Amino acid sequence: MNENEPFDILPYSGAGKISFGMTPQEVETIYGPADSVSLNHLKQRVEFRSFMNVGYSTGPTEGVSHIGFGRQMEGVQFKDANIFLDDEDQVLKRLTLEDGNPFLYLGFVVLLNLGMTLAGFHDHDISQKSVALFPRGAWDKRLPKLKPFSQKTNSTHN
Numbered sequence: 001m002n003e004n005e006p007f008d009i010l011p012y013s014g015a016g017k018i019s020f021g022m023t024p025q026e027v028e029t030i031y032g033p034a035d036s037v038s039l040n041h042l043k044q045r046v047e048f049r050s051f052m053n054v055g056y057s058t059g060p061t062e063g064v065s066h067i068g069f070g071r072q073m074e075g076v077q078f079k080d081a082n083i084f085l086d087d088e089d090q091v092l093k094r095l096t097l098e099d100g101n102p103f104l105y106l107g108f109v110v111l112l113n114l115g116m117t118l119a120g121f122h123d124h125d126i127s128q129k130s131v132a133l134f135p136r137g138a139w140d141k142r143l144p145k146l147k148p149f150s151q152k153t154n155s156t157h158n
Helices: 024-033 089-099 140-145
Strands: 007-010 037-041 045-049 050-057 066-070 076-077 104-105 108-111 116-119 130-133 147-150
Touching: 007 045, 024 045, 050 116, 076 089, 089 108, 089 116
Parallel strands: 007 076
Antiparallel strands: 037 045, 045 050, 050 066, 066 130, 104 108, 108 116, 116 130
């Protein structure tokens, strides 16, 4: 497995061969052992591989709850758009139109209808360029803090 293999994004389902809800053992069977493992600020397991990071929920329903890819991932795709190789403005436009109701939160473009966040696209910050996928409900507690996003003004609506 490497950063050039395809990872097709399936909103609220997963990417590539990884699906939300999978156990660490299931992910390891497919993608091999993690390069490193740590706990995030919520004490949840996060595995890092050269081509992605995977976060897990805790409790009785432990399973994949986050899938993240950085700009080195040339094979991350949504429909016919290559997230990191296609023009960033076009990718942002395509995804925000597809979502239909994009938001901005702490520098992330949040696409609730697609189950993903983008960083580094709207502000052209290549060092931050990433995409993260999440399951339904993951952003529910932050909904009141989300600000509408418009690519036309590249900012929040006032």
